Amino acid sequence: MFAFDPDSFLTEAEELDCENTIKSLLSANEKIDYYLWHLKYEIFCDDKKYSKLGTFADICKYLRKEHDFPLSVNTCYDRALAYKEKRIITDKLGIDISHLQISGHALQELRKIKDLARKELVLKKALKNAKNNSSNQITEPDIKIALSEVEREEQLAADDSLVPGSVQLKLIGGDFTDEEQVKQKQSRVGQVSYLYISGAPDANLNLEEKSGLPQYRTEGERLEYTIIEDTTAESDTSRNSFQSHNQGLSFPKGRIFLWNKMRFRSTAEIAIAYALDCQNVEVYFPNCIARCHEQGVPTNKEPDFLVIHKGRTGILEVDGPHHTSERRVLEQERERFFRLKSVRIVERYEAQRCINEPHDVVREFLRLLTMN
Numbered sequence: 001m002f003a004f005d006p007d008s009f010l011t012e013a014e015e016l017d018c019e020n021t022i023k024s025l026l027s028a029n030e031k032i033d034y035y036l037w038h039l040k041y042e043i044f045c046d047d048k049k050y051s052k053l054g055t056f057a058d059i060c061k062y063l064r065k066e067h068d069f070p071l072s073v074n075t076c077y078d079r080a081l082a083y084k085e086k087r088i089i090t091d092k093l094g095i096d097i098s099h100l101q102i103s104g105h106a107l108q109e110l111r112k113i114k115d116l117a118r119k120e121l122v123l124k125k126a127l128k129n130a131k132n133n134s135s136n137q138i139t140e141p142d143i144k145i146a147l148s149e150v151e152r153e154e155q156l157a158a159d160d161s162l163v164p165g166s167v168q169l170k171l172i173g174g175d176f177t178d179e180e181q182v183k184q185k186q187s188r189v190g191q192v193s194y195l196y197i198s199g200a201p202d203a204n205l206n207l208e209e210k211s212g213l214p215q216y217r218t219e220g221e222r223l224e225y226t227i228i229e230d231t232t233a234e235s236d237t238s239r240n241s242f243q244s245h246n247q248g249l250s251f252p253k254g255r256i257f258l259w260n261k262m263r264f265r266s267t268a269e270i271a272i273a274y275a276l277d278c279q280n281v282e283v284y285f286p287n288c289i290a291r292c293h294e295q296g297v298p299t300n301k302e303p304d305f306l307v308i309h310k311g312r313t314g315i316l317e318v319d320g321p322h323h324t325s326e327r328r329v330l331e332q333e334r335e336r337f338f339r340l341k342s343v344r345i346v347e348r349y350e351a352q353r354c355i356n357e358p359h360d361v362v363r364e365f366l367r368l369l370t371m372n
Contacts, residue, residue, distance in 0.1 A: 010043065010051050018043050018051045022059060036076050037083035082107040092198065093120050100130070105140035113147070114356050116196035122146045195223045195267045199359045201278030225270055228263070229256035262286055268318050268351040269304060275358035276307070279366060283308040294337065301334065306343075307369065314345040314369040316362075318354050345369055 010018060021043060024035045040046065040056045053059050060076040063069035071079065085107040089095050093116065106126075113119040125146035126138050257264045264270050264286065276284050285306040292301050305316040315338055335346040345368050349361050 008049055010049055014043060014049070015051060018053075018059075022063065032071075033079045033083040036080040037087075040077075040080040041084060078104055078108065081111060085111045088116075088119075089123065092116060093123070095120070095123060095127075100127075100136050100138055102138040103140060106138050106143050109140050109143040109147075114352075116198050117194065118150065120196075121150050125149055189227055189229065191227050193225055193227065195225060195270055195355075197221045197223060197271055197274055197358060199357060201275065201359045221274065223259060223270060223274055225257045225259040225264075225267070227255055228258045266318065266320060266351060268320070268354040271358035272305060272316065272318060272349075272354050272362065275362040276305070278359065279362055281307060281309050281362075281366070292337070292341075301337070303338070307365070309366060310370050312344050312369045313342065314347065314365065315343055316365050317346065317348040318351050319348050320351045 018039065021035050021039050024031065039059070043049070044051075044056050047056060051059065053062060056076075057073050060069070060071070060073040064072065082104040086097065086102070089097055089110075110119060110123060113122060122143065123146070126142045129142060129146060130136065130138055254265055257267065257270060259270045259273065262273065264273065269286065273284075273286055285303075287302060287304060288306065290301045290303065290306070292299050303315040304318045307314050307316055315335075331348075338346055345365075347365050347368060349365075354361055
């Protein structure tokens with residue numbers, strides 16, 4: 001049925017919890033979603049552990065066959081996932097949905113949105129639409145409509161022309177007054193925005209290991225950053241062409257974000273910087289130019305993150321959409337150059353993963369960096 005691994009099985013106390021949960025599933029229909037979630041995500045750790053009765057799916061089959069349990073295996077999975085999404089809404093987003101009826105399909109659709117900030121925007125949009133329609137129900141079409149509205153607002157924001165030094169605007173997820181509608185075409189430079197980081201920085205650590213880390217929120221954090229340069233509009237690509245600095249260079253068709261007095265070219269990089277802070281990394285240099293000599297010829301190279309930790313030096317790269325397969329040969333030459341200069345590792349991570357799982361990315365990178 002599955003590979004035998006003693007460490008993957010439940011302890012005696014967990015086995016007892018599993019048995020009690022199975023009994024509860026048979027006797028408390030009104031709490032069935034909770035118990036399915038508890039079994040799958042807390043007892044079985046999202047299918048990372050097994051019971052003497054087997055897997056989560058095995059138990060669902062057993063309940064249906066031996067006790068006439070009304071739900072199929074697929075439905076059990078769906079109901080557990082839906083309840084998990086409800087917990088994200090209430091615990092992480094802080095939105096009260098107790099007065100609403102949100103269908104399982106709506107929760108499944110909402111679950112597809114991995115970024116917490118966008119999830120919050122879509123849900124609030126759906127709630128607002130439901131209130132306008134005097135409804136206390138949220139269905140799958142409601143979530144899809146809200147998502148399309150958010151995407152449309154994001155596109156409007158991306159298409160705006162930029163005027164340096166103009167009034168700050170919140171272009172996404174807010175209502176515009178008549179005066180604000182006139183200003184929609186103005187710059188986002190100087191606008192304060194927020195990035196939501198999910199996950200715990202100290203996951204899988206024992207108490208002694210955690211004692212060496214700073215106290216960060218265990219269920220995520222909201223980071224504030226500011227757009228300080230924006231060259232995404234054609235008319236602005238040369239606006240800062242004569243400005244020079246050695247950290248967070250401007251590129252045509254790109255933005256520069258300011259967080260903790262450091263310059264970044266994406267919110268993914270901000271997420272990684274925050275995760276590096278959480279792990280007490282000894283030294284890291286974000287987006288700093290390195291003056292290099294290749295065969296006697298001086299050149300500039302800019303690693304995303306040059307990290308020094310426990311006597312080891314490594315480079316962590318955040319790969320956005322501009323990192324195409326055509327550029328891979330050049331990137332490999334660049335990585336080889338740094339490794340030849342005693343940089344221990346050069347690891348690349350896809351930008352979306354850096355946003356969704358920054359703590360996991362950094363933990364993995366540091367393991368590779370300090371591995372014997």
